[in-house]
Amino acid sequence: MATTASDNRTSIYIRPHVGELLQSGRVPAKTISKRLDRVVARYNVLVREALPRRLELTPAELVLLAKLVAATDLSEPDLALILPVKLQHAAERGEGQGADAGGLGYRLRPLKLGELLAVVDLVEQFIGEVDVVDRNSAKAFLAQDRT
Incomplete structure (x- = not known):
């Protein structure tokens, strides 16, 4: 641009x-x-x-989501529905990045598409705002007031 x-x-x-x-x-x-x-x-x-108010992400969960979102084709809104499945697969492969991937997938599964898209937006905002995707940057990001 x-x-x-x-x-x-x-x-x-x-x-x-x-x-x-x-x-x-x-x-x-x-x-x-x-x-x-x-x-x-x-x-x-x-x-x-x-964005679901009841969904409180840990720094490890945000890092895991950032890695999944960055590696997932989310070019169409409906594709966000695959995130809980991807989290379950990460849990089964032991790729939780220190987070409970299966538990996070379970917590995301009942969300409506709009809520999942809001989670994706939050994750993409995190990715865009930090230099390095790690627990320290995730902790600082999550501590910010986003209201």
Whole structure:
């Protein structure tokens, strides 16, 4: 993406999901950038409200999820439904990274798709914010107030 130092303009490729939404009239605004901004603002609220409050991750669980999410094709929203299964497989192979992978999979299994997507968003936010994915960075990330 090309950005100049003098402004906040960025060139992006509009993929089908975003293109359809922007052209549908569901997000009214005069410019595409304002429509995108409104979509992102709504998305942020939806993700924050969909994240299960009862789901308290340990640093080891966050590291495990980060490794699974980074290695999993989540290009379509429905693919998030595979995470509990991947966690169970990690547990069976003894690849829990110091976390109870089977227990975490069990805790994620009853979540609705929107809740799982909120968990994925949290994990991807962690991956994007830290230099190294490890328990220390996970502990610091989880200590931040995200409300």
